[in-house]
Amino acid sequence: MSKLSIRDLQPAGKRVLVRVDFNVPLDDSLQITDDTRIRAALPSIEHLAKAGAKVILMSHLGRPKGAPNPKYSLKPAADRLAELTDAPVRFAEDCVGEKAEAAVAALKDGEILLLENVRFYPGEEKNDPEFSKQLAALGDLYVNDAFGTAHRAHASTAGVTEHLSPCAMGFLVEKELEYLVDKLEEPARPFVVIMGGAKVSDKIEVLNRLMGKADAFIIGGAMANTFRLAQGHQIGKSLAEPDKTDLALQILDKAEKNGIEFLLPADTRHTAEFRDDAPTEVTAPWGEGGAIPDDREGIDIGDQAIAEFSKKIGEAGTIVWNGPMGVFEKRGFDLGTKAVGKAIAENAKAVKIVGGGDSVTAANQFGFGEAMDHMSTGGGASLELLEGKELPGIAVLDEK
Numbered sequence: 001m002s003k004l005s006i007r008d009l010q011p012a013g014k015r016v017l018v019r020v021d022f023n024v025p026l027d028d029s030l031q032i033t034d035d036t037r038i039r040a041a042l043p044s045i046e047h048l049a050k051a052g053a054k055v056i057l058m059s060h061l062g063r064p065k066g067a068p069n070p071k072y073s074l075k076p077a078a079d080r081l082a083e084l085t086d087a088p089v090r091f092a093e094d095c096v097g098e099k100a101e102a103a104v105a106a107l108k109d110g111e112i113l114l115l116e117n118v119r120f121y122p123g124e125e126k127n128d129p130e131f132s133k134q135l136a137a138l139g140d141l142y143v144n145d146a147f148g149t150a151h152r153a154h155a156s157t158a159g160v161t162e163h164l165s166p167c168a169m170g171f172l173v174e175k176e177l178e179y180l181v182d183k184l185e186e187p188a189r190p191f192v193v194i195m196g197g198a199k200v201s202d203k204i205e206v207l208n209r210l211m212g213k214a215d216a217f218i219i220g221g222a223m224a225n226t227f228r229l230a231q232g233h234q235i236g237k238s239l240a241e242p243d244k245t246d247l248a249l250q251i252l253d254k255a256e257k258n259g260i261e262f263l264l265p266a267d268t269r270h271t272a273e274f275r276d277d278a279p280t281e282v283t284a285p286w287g288e289g290g291a292i293p294d295d296r297e298g299i300d301i302g303d304q305a306i307a308e309f310s311k312k313i314g315e316a317g318t319i320v321w322n323g324p325m326g327v328f329e330k331r332g333f334d335l336g337t338k339a340v341g342k343a344i345a346e347n348a349k350a351v352k353i354v355g356g357g358d359s360v361t362a363a364n365q366f367g368f369g370e371a372m373d374h375m376s377t378g379g380g381a382s383l384e385l386l387e388g389k390e391l392p393g394i395a396v397l398d399e400k
């Protein structure tokens with residue numbers, strides 16, 4: 001990537017405005033239940049503080065719809081950040097105007113200030129020029145390390161860059177680009193793409209884009225039901241997209257024409273009751289009369305599918321995993337997702353990349369997170385990068 005990096009800046013004594021993603025989950029008493037996003041931004045924040053910058057952080061939290069709301073205050077995030085770093089952390093009760101300006105003026109070199117939620121103003125999501133100008137007035141340089149919102153052109157991710165120079169990417173964004181773009185340009189082969197989750201329609205663009213690069217696709221989750229339905233199989237009351245069966249057939253055809261292996265689950269685990277520990281059964285192989293009865297639904301890949309997928313994953317040189325193989329949130333419906341996570345983790349030689357969202361949750365839940373080379377911090381943003389799109393929050397940063 002040719003974008004300017006935080007490493008290239010001379011931030012000592014400067015006010016550096018940093019867009020971070022502190023959109024952390026909070027419980028009813030406003031306690032942070034998962035601080036992964038705050039920890040993920042620490043390398044950039046500490047790098048700047050150690051270099052003697054005045055570090056001014058901005059973020060959104062939740063959906064306050066353009067008005068102040070104590071439920072969505074970033075104060076708990078400031079408190080957690082103070083626990084995680086040795087540098088002094090201050091909090092400003094507003095993100096623009098007098099309070100914010102006074103807090104910035106009082107900031108010393110090497111100190112950190114977190115501004116209140118930028119989405120307390122409607123100008124944030126509208127990328128309003130006046131609001132962008134007010135935000136930009138608080139800084140000299142700009143760093144974007146909020147990968148999870150880089151696919152949105154908002155005031156704090158796009159508008160501010162018109163008034164600040166230079167504008168660079170933080171370490172987190174740099175790593176996302178390294179794995180989701182650079183490493184996939186000349187991937188170590190075979191390049192195996194594993195896709196699952198609920199809908200073919202959500203991931204069709206990624207499938208199309210990677211069709212030109214991947215050696216094999218592995219398909220699981222409810223997505224696979226749509227393919228089996230398209231082939232004329234009986235899928236009972238499984239979740240599927242009947243209006244996407246033509247699309248599924250086109251994808252199968254394209255894969256065949258391009259000589260790409262396209263692995264659908266050989267068999268499917270199904271149940272009559274959608275609950276933890278419900279009894280399940282596995283279909284006969286789909287090619288040998290397999291079917292799901294009318295009153296049952298497919299909730300995971302079957303045992304033969306697990307064996308075939310694991311073998312293919314074991315041979316891979318590069319792996320991209322996006323989407324669970326089944327309803328991994330329910331006990332007993334998680335075998336396929338767990339097995340696929342394990343097979344990826346055990347492939348020592350492969351570059352192992354997990355797309356954002358549910359696959360990251362699953363990898364962590366089953367204890368395979370540490371084994372992965374990269375777990376994306378952005379669901380929508382990582383899909384858009386894999387689709388080959390340019391993210392607005394990255395496009396606006398300066399070139400090297």
Ligand code: AMP
Nearest residue numbers: 197198199221222239298299323326327
């Ligand atoms: P996505 O957000 O598209 O990655 O979809 C993730 C969701 O798909 C998870 O909540 C899974 O429970 C769900 N899912 C995966 N496989 C199935 C299936 N066979 N039937 C119903 N839901 C599924």
